[in-house]
Every structure is written in structure tokens, then in C-alpha cells.
Amino acid sequence: MVDLAVNLGPLRLKNPIAVASGTFGFGREYEQFYPLRDLGAVITKAVTLEKRVGNKPPRLAETAAGVLNSIGLENPGVEQFLAADLPHLRRCGATVIVNIAGRTIQEYRAVATRLAQAEGIAALEVNISCPNVKEGGIAFGTEPQMAQKVTAAVRGVWPGPLIVKLSPNVTDIVLLARAVVEAGADIISLINTLTGMAIDTDTWQPKLANVVGGLSGPAVKPVAVRMVWQVAQALTVPIIGMGGIMTVEDAVEFLLAGATCVAVGTGNFWQPTLAGALVGQLADYLGARGLNDVNQLVGKVGKGGDKWRNCV
Amino acid sequence: MxxxxxxxxxxxxxxxxxxxxxxxxxxxxxxxxxxxxxxxxxxxxxxxxxxxxxxxxxxxxxxxxxxxxxxxxxxxxxxxxxxxxxxxxxxxxxxxGRGFQLGAAPTLLIGGGVGAAPMLFLAHTLHERGQEFAVLLGARSAQELAHAGDFAKYTSAVFLVTDDGSLGRQGIVTDFVPEIIAQFSAIPKLCACGPMPMLAALAALAAKEKLALDVSLEARMACGVGACLACTCFLRDGNTARVCADGPVFPYEVLDWRG
Structure with a gap:
């Protein structure tokens, strides 16, 4: 019997396979593929104080082994989430992590305050890194002092496990990670999308109406693995790793780099059954190697440079 | 699954x-x-x-x-x-997705280019139901209307239009809608799929002539099941709808036709 349970500081998950914010809605659309309670956690689409309609279409452009999106945080707002979506997720038995976003620090605090009054939320994930909204999002995610202020504001009103999702669009990811940990983050999610752009060479127009968007999918995985590894080397904070996970081997890479949990994002679009299937595949990966605890993988990447040691 | x-x-x-x-x-x-x-x-x-x-x-x-x-x-x-x-x-x-709402009304099926894609199945179904319908297909040229022959199986009322006149009549589909409607026993509902300019022109016609019009929209999609909100379209009331899950077929009057 393989033990898949993981502890991320104060957050205990039955297994380390989650689904990434923005790719899974509030879970409803994926129940037809597997029970949501099978997952370590469902990380919801970003919830904001007020309803948001998002950016103009087109919001999507496919790139080489990747996808650019500029959804723009379309969501029904926190009250609707609490009235309809959270109760539904709880009925499904899902472990619910709510991703929150805002235009101002006050908005982040207000959403977190409201969510703190609700039952059944395992953790908050603070989205300080959405590349697709003009105000707030990206500045909060790229300036350590701003990141710290947002984190501290949410920390002040949310007593439960607090995750901060960082942007990869920075020179030194460790600097940002350290800043939010000092401000009270219990867990770090790495990575949000990389800002990108694609141009139609027939029309000479940007492929996204928003001009720029966030790149995700297998194309970004090496960047994500590197950032997880860098933060894991520098800090002891638990990490949720994500970015282009399509196979169990991809998930294992993140764990070896130092993530304690991983999230499937764009992979849900490729194969909607993927995240549910990875739970069993991860157990098989461990079992085939005579391992009985997934924690035996976390941070176990070698130092490199030993040409005779390519396998466990 | x-x-x-x-x-x-x-x-x-x-x-x-x-x-x-x-x-x-x-x-x-x-x-x-x-x-x-x-x-x-x-x-x-x-x-x-x-x-x-x-x-x-x-x-x-x-x-x-x-x-x-x-x-x-x-x-x-x-x-x-x-x-x-x-x-x-x-x-x-x-x-x-949600397809065409089938009623008892006579129906004019309009497919522009590869917008013919949902129309054969609709023609097939209307034929089986014994309903009155006709098909209007448009394309740039004859080469792009090879699929027109597929419709003969379900109806003889197939009208063809090409930009260059190489097959059927020359023009764009919206030019011919009024005269085809006139051939029906009662004013038909329109079901259309094709390029946005064609759908917008049909929406304008439907508004002017008080016609019922369902359009099937095309959009870039990621999940296809309603979760990711990539394919969202804007509605007249300022809200949004998911082309994949709330559509792809919408009554034209709920959509926002401003560019």
C-alpha cells in the first residue's frame, strides 16, 4: 500500500494531485469524468469581490506545445460563489482551495474576509500574478513590497492555510517567495502563466484581443520546474508545483524538484480525465520502484554532473 | 467520457x-x-x-x-x-454543446463556407420529421461547395450561391434569403452557420423582417465543456455565454452584434 497523503504546513491533502486555478471552473464541468473527491484538492477559478465579465474575445491562441490565454478573471463574484459553487463542491466531497484576486489590497482583504465566514474551505490561494488584468494583478506579483502587502492583508483576515501563487515573470523568484513567506504565506504555488504574445501574419493583428496573455502548457514546464527547484533550495516553505503537467512523469519531476503537491492545469483541456488518472498512476510509479510514501520523492533531485547515476 | x-x-x-x-x-x-x-x-x-x-x-x-x-x-x-x-x-x-431547437415551423438552413458543417445533420433530422425545409449554401467558388451534393439525399430544395458565380447564383447568401423565404408555405425560421459577417448580416435582416434566427457560433475553445471561459461570447444584456456549453447555437437576439 502506497501512502499518497502530504502535508503542506497546516494543510493536509489526501494526495498530491490538485487541479490548477482557472482551468477547472468550480468543478461542475469535470464531475462527469471522475469524482472530485478523488483529487488532493480542487483549486477554484479566481473569485473576486464583484462579478467580472472578463476580456474581449479572442481570448485564446495556441502556440507550440502551449496555449496563450487572456480570460481576464471572468467569474460570478464572491457572493454567487458562496451561494452556489462552494456548496456544490462541498456536496461533491472535494477539498476546496479558493483562488482569490482583486484590483486593490482592499478588495483582496474583502474577499478573504467574506470567505473566512464560510465553512468548508481548506485554504485560500492568493492570485497576485494574473497577467491578464491591467490593474493590480501583475504589479502585486512582480514587486516584493506589493506582494508582501497583499499577503499581509489577507493573512490578517484569513486564519486558515494561506497559499500565495507567484508569477514567473520576475528576475528572481526566490526574492518574491521570501517576501510573501515573511508576510505570512504558509505555502507557495509555482507558477502562474508566463506573459506572451502571438501575431497573425495574415492580418498583422495580435492573436489575442487583449494583445498579450499568459502562456501555459508543456512549453512552460522546464521554467516551472526550475523555479520550484530554486525556491525549494532557498526556503523551507512547502510548494505546489504546476506548469505543463501532462503525465505522471511530469508530476514526479515537480516533486523531485521540491514540490510537495502538484496541480494539473492546461492538461485538463487536453484530456479531461487526466488529473483523476494521475492519482493512481503516481501510486503505480512509486509501487514499481518499491517506494511506499510519496514524500520519499519530494526534493530528491540529484545534484547533477554524475554521468554514471541516471536512475534511482 | x-x-x-x-x-x-x-x-x-x-x-x-x-x-x-x-x-x-x-x-x-x-x-x-x-x-x-x-x-x-x-x-x-x-x-x-x-x-x-x-x-x-x-x-x-x-x-x-x-x-x-x-x-x-x-x-x-x-x-x-x-x-x-x-x-x-x-x-x-x-x-x-446545445444544438438547434427543433420546432414545427418550416426552416431555412443557411451554411456559409464550412458553416455547412452542422446543416446536413439538421437537414437529415428535419427530413425524418417530415418538416418543410430548404437549404441555402454559399462559398467563394464551386470548388468549396463539393459538399452540396450531400444534401440531395434529404431535400431537392437546395440553393447554391458563390462569390464568383462558378456554381449556382453569383452573390452572397443574404442576397437570396428574401426570395427563398417567399417560396415557403409559411415564413420559415432561419438556422445559420458561417463567417461572422454573414451571421451579422442575417441578424440585421432578421431584426428588420422580424424573422426567427438561430445561429451556430464558432470560437477558439480550450476545455470544450464550459470550465475555462476561453470561448465566451458577449450577450446583448452585457453578460457572457460560453459558446461550448451554452451554445454553440444561440437565438440571434440574445447576442451582442456590435463589433
Whole structure:
């Protein structure tokens, strides 16, 4: 019997396979593929104080082994989430992590305050890194002092496990990670999308109406693995790793780099059954190697440079 | 659930048009206007995730467990799909979306270019129901109307229009809608799919002449099941709708037709 349970500081998950914010809605659309309670956690689409309609279409452009999106945080707002979506997720038995976003620090605090009054939320994930909204999002995610202020504001009103999702669009990811940990983050999610752009060479127009968007999918995985590894080397904070996970081997890479949990994002679009299937595949990966605890993988990447040691 | 389906036929029709036929259990319950979300890379190959996303294709026709699709090779994904061979397997998700609302009214089916894709299945269904309908198909040239012959199986009332006059009458489909409507026993409902300028012109006509019009929208999709909000369209009331899950078919009057 393989033990898949993981502890991320104060957050205990039955297994380390989650689904990434923005790719899974509030879970409803994926129940037809597997029970949501099978997952370590469902990380919801970003919830904001007020309803948001998002950016103009087109919001999507496919790139080489990747996808650019500029959804723009379309969501029904926190009250609707609490009235309809959270109760539904709880009925499904899902472990619910709510991703929150805002235009101002006050908005982040207000959403977190409201969510703190609700039952059944395992953790908050603070989205300080959405590349697709003009105000707030990206500045909060790229300036350590701003990141710290947002984190501290949410920390002040949310007593439960607090995750901060960082942007990869920075020179030194460790600097940002350290800043939010000092401000009270219990867990770090790495990575949000990389800002990108694609141009139609027939029309000479940007492929996204928003001009720029966030790149995700297998194309970004090496960047994500590197950032997880860098933060894991520098800090002891638990990490949720994500970015282009399509196979169990991809998930294992993140764990070896130092993530304690991983999230499937764009992979849900490729194969909607993927995240549910990875739970069993991860157990098989461990079992085939005579391992009985997934924690035996976390941070176990070698130092490199030993040409005779390519396998466990 | 995704289904691994076998390709029965994947036939070039001329122009950039192809007709793909697969054997699918899941699609056998589809209704006209619904679509399937296909991984274009043959399942014989290890995945490369390039192209990464599925491609939404309207169900062109359905006979028992044989579902077909009409598609144009407009980009990398459809070009790769065009190389798939009979006997190979494709991963497909469907049927997805909300199709055409079938009523008792006579119906004019309008397909612009590859917008003919959802129309054959609709013609098939209306034929089986014994309803009055006609089909109006437009394209740039005769080469892109090879699929027009497929409709003869279900009706003799097929009107063809090409930009260059190389087949049928010369012009654009909206030019001919009023005179075709006049041939019906009662004012028909319009069901249309095609380029946005065509749909916008039909919406303007429908508003002016007080016609019922359902349009099937095309959009770039990621999940195909309503979760990611990539394919969202804007509604007249300022809200949004998901083309994949709330559509792809919408009554024209709920949509925001401003550019």
C-alpha cells in the first residue's frame, strides 16, 4: 500500500494531485469524468469581490506545445460563489482551495474576509500574478513590497492555510517567495502563466484581443520546474508545483524538484480525465520502484554532473 | 467520457474541405448543432502536445454509430487531422454543446463556407420529421461547395450561391434569403452557420423582417465543456455565454452584434 497523503504546513491533502486555478471552473464541468473527491484538492477559478465579465474575445491562441490565454478573471463574484459553487463542491466531497484576486489590497482583504465566514474551505490561494488584468494583478506579483502587502492583508483576515501563487515573470523568484513567506504565506504555488504574445501574419493583428496573455502548457514546464527547484533550495516553505503537467512523469519531476503537491492545469483541456488518472498512476510509479510514501520523492533531485547515476 | 474512435473515412472533397467519418458510440446520441472535441493527433503516436488543444468540429451527419464531420484545413491542427488514415484511432469528446431547437415551423438552413458543417445533420433530422425545409449554401467558388451534393439525399430544395458565380447564383447568401423565404408555405425560421459577417448580416435582416434566427457560433475553445471561459461570447444584456456549453447555437437576439 502506497501512502499518497502530504502535508503542506497546516494543510493536509489526501494526495498530491490538485487541479490548477482557472482551468477547472468550480468543478461542475469535470464531475462527469471522475469524482472530485478523488483529487488532493480542487483549486477554484479566481473569485473576486464583484462579478467580472472578463476580456474581449479572442481570448485564446495556441502556440507550440502551449496555449496563450487572456480570460481576464471572468467569474460570478464572491457572493454567487458562496451561494452556489462552494456548496456544490462541498456536496461533491472535494477539498476546496479558493483562488482569490482583486484590483486593490482592499478588495483582496474583502474577499478573504467574506470567505473566512464560510465553512468548508481548506485554504485560500492568493492570485497576485494574473497577467491578464491591467490593474493590480501583475504589479502585486512582480514587486516584493506589493506582494508582501497583499499577503499581509489577507493573512490578517484569513486564519486558515494561506497559499500565495507567484508569477514567473520576475528576475528572481526566490526574492518574491521570501517576501510573501515573511508576510505570512504558509505555502507557495509555482507558477502562474508566463506573459506572451502571438501575431497573425495574415492580418498583422495580435492573436489575442487583449494583445498579450499568459502562456501555459508543456512549453512552460522546464521554467516551472526550475523555479520550484530554486525556491525549494532557498526556503523551507512547502510548494505546489504546476506548469505543463501532462503525465505522471511530469508530476514526479515537480516533486523531485521540491514540490510537495502538484496541480494539473492546461492538461485538463487536453484530456479531461487526466488529473483523476494521475492519482493512481503516481501510486503505480512509486509501487514499481518499491517506494511506499510519496514524500520519499519530494526534493530528491540529484545534484547533477554524475554521468554514471541516471536512475534511482 | 473521451472515446477512442476508429476512422472509417477521411476524404478530401476539393478546395481545403474534408469529410471525416468515425465509428462512435458516444456520438450516437447527438442532436443537430452539437459538436465533438477531437484530438487531431492519431492515437497510434505517443503524444507530443503539439498541437495541444482539441479541435471542436460540428457533427455533419449521423447514421447509427457512424458520425461524420465536414472540416476545412485552415491551420496546423486541421492539416494534421487531414493526414489521419482509415483504421487509425482518434480521441474524441462529445457530443457537446446545445444544438438547434427543433420546432414545427418550416426552416431555412443557411451554411456559409464550412458553416455547412452542422446543416446536413439538421437537414437529415428535419427530413425524418417530415418538416418543410430548404437549404441555402454559399462559398467563394464551386470548388468549396463539393459538399452540396450531400444534401440531395434529404431535400431537392437546395440553393447554391458563390462569390464568383462558378456554381449556382453569383452573390452572397443574404442576397437570396428574401426570395427563398417567399417560396415557403409559411415564413420559415432561419438556422445559420458561417463567417461572422454573414451571421451579422442575417441578424440585421432578421431584426428588420422580424424573422426567427438561430445561429451556430464558432470560437477558439480550450476545455470544450464550459470550465475555462476561453470561448465566451458577449450577450446583448452585457453578460457572457460560453459558446461550448451554452451554445454553440444561440437565438440571434440574445447576442451582442456590435463589433
Amino acid at each position: 473521451p472515446e477512442n474512435v476508429e476512422i472509417i473515412q477521411n476524404k478530401p472533397l476539393g478546395g481545403d474541405y474534408y469529410r471525416l467519418t468515425v465509428s462512435s458510440q458516444s456520438l450516437s446520441r447527438a442532436t443537430p448543432g452539437q459538436f465533438a472535441h477531437l484530438l487531431v493527433q492519431s492515437q497510434q503516436e505517443p503524444p507530443t502536445w503539439d498541437p495541444l488543444l482539441r479541435r471542436p468540429l460540428s457533427i455533419y451527419d449521423l447514421e447509427g454509430d457512424k458520425a461524420s464531420f465536414l472540416y476545412r484545413t485552415v491551420g496546423r491542427g486541421t492539416k494534421i487531422l487531414a493526414r489521419a488514415k482509415p483504421g487509425e484511432k482518434l480521441d474524441l469528446l462529445g457530443p457537446l
